[in-house]
Amino acid sequence: MRDAEPLVMEVLRSGHLTQGPMVERLEAAMAGIAGTEHAVAVNSGTAALSLSLEALALRPGDEVITSPFTFAATLNAVIASGATVRFADIRPGDFNIDPALVEGQVNERTRVLLPVSLYGQMADLVAIEKLAAVHGLAVVEDSAQAIGATLDGRPAGSFGVGCFSLYATKNVTAGEGGVVTTDDGEVADRVRLFRNQGMRSRYDYSCVGGNYRLSDIHAAVGLSQIRRLEEFSARRNDNAARLSQGLAGIPGLITPETLAGRRHVWHQYTVRLTDGAPCTRDELAAALAAEGIATGIYYPRLVFDYDCYRGHPQVVASDVPVAARITSEILSLPVHPGLTDPEVDRIVSAARKALRA
Numbered sequence: 326m327r328d329a330e331p332l333v334m335e336v337l338r339s340g341h342l343t344q345g346p347m348v349e350r351l352e353a354a355m356a357g358i359a360g361t362e363h364a365v366a367v368n369s370g371t372a373a374l375s376l377s378l379e380a381l382a383l384r385p386g387d388e389v390i391t392s393p394f395t396f397a398a399t400l401n402a403v404i405a406s407g408a409t410v411r412f413a414d415i416r417p418g419d420f421n422i423d424p425a426l427v428e429g430q431v432n433e434r435t436r437v438l439l440p441v442s443l444y445g446q447m448a449d450l451v452a453i454e455k456l457a458a459v460h461g462l463a464v465v466e467d468s469a470q471a472i473g474a475t476l477d478g479r480p481a482g483s484f485g486v487g488c489f490s491l492y493a494t495k496n497v498t499a500g501e502g503g504v505v506t507t508d509d510g511e512v513a514d515r516v517r518l519f520r521n522q523g524m525r526s527r528y529d530y531s532c533v534g535g536n537y538r539l540s541d542i543h544a545a546v547g548l549s550q551i552r553r554l555e556e557f558s559a560r561r562n563d564n565a566a567r568l569s570q571g572l573a574g575i576p577g578l579i580t581p582e583t584l585a586g587r588r589h590v591w592h593q594y595t596v597r598l599t600d601g602a603p604c605t606r607d608e609l610a611a612a613l614a615a616e617g618i619a620t621g622i623y624y625p626r627l628v629f630d631y632d633c634y635r636g637h638p639q640v641v642a643s644d645v646p647v648a649a650r651i652t653s654e655i656l657s658l659p660v661h662p663g664l665t666d667p668e669v670d671r672i673v674s675a676a677r678k679a680l681r682a
């Protein structure tokens with residue numbers, strides 16, 4: 326965070342604290358990363374998703390298909406848009422929505438496909454893009470965890486309307502923040518309007534909007550981090566490779582894979598403990614915690630498997646057996662760029678001890 330100081334000081338000295346030149350610099354940098362013509366900064370990843378859907382002018386009864394294995398923000402943004410949400414099951418290989426199963430959920434009310442690129446690896450956006458073209462649908466990418474990831478050389482956020490988060494735990498952070506990326510000038514224009522009370526110029530309201538502006542102080546922090554994205558991603562990749570090498574060959578323990586054509590940016594390094602494993606997921610988590618190693622479960626339940634979503638009129642809960650099983654198998658080990666090789670090795674030996682391997 327120290328390298329944010331000069332840029333933050335620049336903002337404080339300029340006196341331009343919000344929606345100013347530093348926000349524009351952040352947007353230019355994000356357009357570069359996503360390889361899109363436009364990038365619009367907003368104040369959270371959730372706002373990026375909401376405003377993207379808003380820009381597509383969904384109406385009640387319209388449907389959005391997304392992953393059941395995601396953070397609530399994805400689902401909340403669809404519900405806020407007024408549309409109805411349906412789920413297609415995931416593939417165990419990349420934890421992302423299975424395009425073949427997405428097709429089975431498409432009907433005459435479907436308007437948007439909303440894949441989530443979980444843990445830093447892109448969903449099969451090539452197949453999803455094709456499906457969208459065949460059925461005349463829009464694509465919105467939840468790329469909150471996938472900044473810098475690519476598929477066949479094409480960056481996350483460049484397939485549909487890209488939605489990034491700059492929240493504190495993400496690979497690149499501004500503390501809070503989000504970005505919408507797109508090649509569609511009209512979508513970018515609408516998101517810009519919604520971001521600032523629908524105003525094209527002061528008190529000239531052209532649509533119903535809100536306040537989703539990002540401050541220049543946050544943008545300065547975000548920009549200082551974006552400059553280090555390659556360094557962070559490379560370090561995460563090295564840590565993941567070292568973990569996988571150290572954890573290879575343990576029965577029932579499945580280490581994460583990188584599918585063909587992908588650049589994985591390792592937002593999370595997530596193993597699965599399946600039936601043949603020497604201990605359960607919860608036992609492994611407890612053993613690591615006892616050695617001072619923090620792990621995470623992303624996510625412990627299907628996103629719609631809560632009272633507030635079950636029975637919600639805009640939520641169509643479907644049968645998603647793969648995602649349902651995987652919620653009880655997954656454990657994310659530390660992979661962040663601050664880890665040294667000896668620290669990674671300590672995680673490996675603590676895990677091997679718990680797994681009696």
Ligand SMILES: *Cc1c(COP(=O)(O)O)cnc(C)c1O
Nearest residue numbers: 369370371396398469490491492
């Ligand atoms: C973090 C995250 C979001 C929301 O981003 P915020 O900036 O916290 O609003 C949306 N989707 C996924 C998959 C995320 O991980």
